[in-house]
Amino acid sequence: MLNHQGNGVTRKSAVFIAVIGLAAALYLHRRISSPKASSSLLPAPAIALTDLSGETLSPSSYKGKVVLINFWAAWCTPCRAEIPQFVMLQDKYRSRGFQAVGISLDDPEGALRDFCRESGVNYPIVKGNQKIAEAFGGVLGLPTTFLIGRDGLIRAKYQGATDFSKLEQEITALLQSGH
Amino acid sequence: MPLATGIKLGPYEILAPAGAFPPTRATMKDSMHRMRRCECVLAICLAAALLTVPVAGAQNSGREGGGAKTSAPASELPLDLIRPEELAKALQSSAKPTVLNIGPRVIYVQAHIPGAEYIGPTANPEGLEKLRARAASLPRDSFLVIYCGCCPWEHCPNVRPAYKELKQMGFTRLKVLYIANSFGSDWVEKGYPTAKGE
Numbered sequence: 001m002l003n004h005q006g007n008g009v010t011r012k013s014a015v016f017i018a019v020i021g022l023a024a025a026l027y028l029h030r031r032i033s034s035p036k037a038s039s040s041l042l043p044a045p046a047i048a049l050t051d052l053s054g055e056t057l058s059p060s061s062y063k064g065k066v067v068l069i070n071f072w073a074a075w076c077t078p079c080r081a082e083i084p085q086f087v088m089l090q091d092k093y094r095s096r097g098f099q100a101v102g103i104s105l106d107d108p109e110g111a112l113r114d115f116c117r118e119s120g121v122n123y124p125i126v127k128g129n130q131k132i133a134e135a136f137g138g139v140l141g142l143p144t145t146f147l148i149g150r151d152g153l154i155r156a157k158y159q160g161a162t163d164f165s166k167l168e169q170e171i172t173a174l175l176q177s178g179h
Numbered sequence: 180m181p182l183a184t185g186i187k188l189g190p191y192e193i194l195a196p197a198g199a200f201p202p203t204r205a206t207m208k209d210s211m212h213r214m215r216r217c218e219c220v221l222a223i224c225l226a227a228a229l230l231t232v233p234v235a236g237a238q239n240s241g242r243e244g245g246g247a248k249t250s251a252p253a254s255e256l257p258l259d260l261i262r263p264e265e266l267a268k269a270l271q272s273s274a275k276p277t278v279l280n281i282g283p284r285v286i287y288v289q290a291h292i293p294g295a296e297y298i299g300p301t302a303n304p305e306g307l308e309k310l311r312a313r314a315a316s317l318p319r320d321s322f323l324v325i326y327c328g329c330c331p332w333e334h335c336p337n338v339r340p341a342y343k344e345l346k347q348m349g350f351t352r353l354k355v356l357y358i359a360n361s362f363g364s365d366w367v368e369k370g371y372p373t374a375k376g377e
Contacts, residue, residue, distance in 0.1 A: 073283070075302060077334045106283035106300070130288050138289050141361020142330045160331055160360050 041155070044069075044148040045135035049101070051124035052113060057101065059152075066093075066174045067148040068100040068167075071128065071139045074107045074115040078161050079143040083119050085164050089171065090123045096175045097150070103128040105142065147171065149179040258342050261324060261354035267371045270294070274322060276354070281310065281337045282327035282362070290367050292326065293374040300329075302336035307344055319349040326355065328362025 044067070049057040070086060072079035083102075090100045100123040104112050109127060116125050126132070133139040136146060147156040147170055156170055261269075269276055270293070278295040280287050287297050298313060299306040317323065323345065327337040338355050345353050358365045367373050 073329075075300070075336060076330050077336070078330055105285045128285070130285055133285060133289060138363065138367075140286055140290055140363025140367055141328060159364055 041153045042137070044146070044152055044154050047132065047135050049103070049124075049126040049132065051101075051126050052109075052116065053124075055124065057124055057126070062099050062101075062148075063152070064150050065097045065099045066150055066171060068098070068171070069136070069146040069148065070100065070102050071105060071133065071136075071142060071144040072102055073105050073142055074111055076142045080115070080119075082143055082162055082164075083121060085162070087120060087122050089168065093171060093175060098171060098175060099123065101126065103132060105129075105133065105139065147174070149174050149177075151179050153179070155179070258338070258355045259353060260357040262357055263366055263369060263371055266292070266324060266354075266356055269322075269324075270372065276322040276324045277317060278324045278326065279310070279313065279341075280327070281306065281325050281341045282329045286329060286362060288376060290362065290373045290375055292366070293372050295326070295374075297377070298341075300327075300337050301341035301344070306337070307340060310341055310344060311348070314345055314348055314350070317350075320351050322352045322354075323350055324354045324356055326358060326362075328356075328358040328366065330361065332357065332359050 044059075046059040048059070051057060068086070068089070070079075070082070072082070074080065086100050086102070089098065092098075102121065102123060102125040104125060105128045107115075107127070112125065112127065128139075141159060143158075143160070143162065145158040145162050145167070146154050147158075147167070149155045155174060156167075158167065266276070266278075270278075275294070278292050279298050280291055280295045281298050281301045283300055284297065287295075291297070296313065298310050301307050301310050314323070325338065325341050325345070327335050329335060329337065335358075342353065342355055
């Protein structure tokens with residue numbers, strides 16, 4: 001009898017855990033799929049950018065790569081907090097065809113260079129402007145990050161703080177899929 | 180004297196009245212039944228709590244944006260806030276406020292509140308000086324609204340220095356537009372009136 005009741009307890013425990021798990025999953029899903037992360041399949045703008053070292057980054061430079069475009073500013077606290085994560089992603093996935101590009105808005109060039117040097121930024125940084133921001137459909141808040149597939153389509157847009165676990169999943173999926 | 184004693188059964192301890200040990204089949208059945216009910220109630224409560232957390236958060240955000248003084252980290256001064264919908268309404272009334280943009284130019288030129296004057300980021304001394312110079316000519320009892328929207332509210336470097344400066348200058352009807360995430364998501368994408376350019 002004890003065994004029978006023990007099985008009953010185990011079964012009920014499993015139901016209990018399943019209900020909590022389902023609730024937790026729904027909760028996390030609602031948080032992760034908040035309006036801050038949305039995607040579209042518009043083509044990435046075909047504009048040439050010049051980074052801080054004077055090198056021109058033409059659209060053909062990144063053809064066939066998975067490209068991350070991060071609009072940010074050195075005066076923006078949440079933007080600065082994200083930089084080490086982008087540095088890590090660039091290191092981790094560079095060999096598989098991943099390229100990050102930072103586009104800074106409204107930063108004095110001296111402060112920008114200092115920050116990049118101190119932060120060990122390992123990807124190109126471009127001094128942005130209205131034209132570049134509008135080419136991406138408008139950047140009306142920072143940070144804003146776009147993820148572009150190997151096919152040149154904008155696969156994801158993150159407004160506000162980036163969900164890095166989701167971002168990394170999307171990067172690896174794009175690197176594997178060939179899109 | 181113990182009031183109850185128990186029997187270990189897997190992760191659970193079934194309680195039985197003192198003196199009733201070993202428990203009878205009926206006692207154990209009753210305990211199991213009560214335990215199942217407790218599990219169900221607890222599961223439902225936890226599920227409900229987890230699912231309502233984001234909603235409660237959103238409601239708090241809404242309240243924060245209300246016209247009254249609102250919370251801020253303890254180290255900061257409280258701000259008199261105005262919500263986007265309230266400002267949009269005020270802009271259509273006869274008593275329009277003077278609206279000053281204290282954010283980055285690159286965002287202002289892409290989109291701004293119609294009639295808003297560009298001051299520039301007040302996180303730096305140049306921006307604060309421009310704000311002082313512009314505000315100097317305004318009556319201290321004028322309806323004045325400042326806004327930025329460069330980044331999430333709690334991280335905006337501009338609104339607090341500007342508010343403090345204007346309060347020190349004696350403005351009595353000063354409001355800060357509460358922009359929770361960004362000017363794009365909380366004003367433009369909500370369909371409020373927008374102008375473009377310098």
